[in-house]
Amino acid sequence: MPDPSKLSTATGQLGPICAVTGKALTFSEAIVVDDRFVCYEAYLEMTGTESATDSREVPTSLVLE
Numbered sequence: 001m002p003d004p005s006k007l008s009t010a011t012g013q014l015g016p017i018c019a020v021t022g023k024a025l026t027f028s029e030a031i032v033v034d035d036r037f038v039c040y041e042a043y044l045e046m047t048g049t050e051s052a053t054d055s056r057e058v059p060t061s062l063v064l065e
Helices: 040-047
Strands: 031-033 036-038
Touching: 031 040, 036 040
Parallel strands: none
Antiparallel strands: 031 036
């Protein structure tokens, strides 16, 4: 059970406050790192991870045969 002092309803739903940025989150947005709720941006900053996908150009029109 989260600490009630670290919860917010600023987004219209009950959810945690990011321990790093102070941003109000919903529970579906929050990521738990070392028993703290953090937002995605703070998670990337804390862990130093990057996206696992490669970006590539997608043709503007698809050719259907």
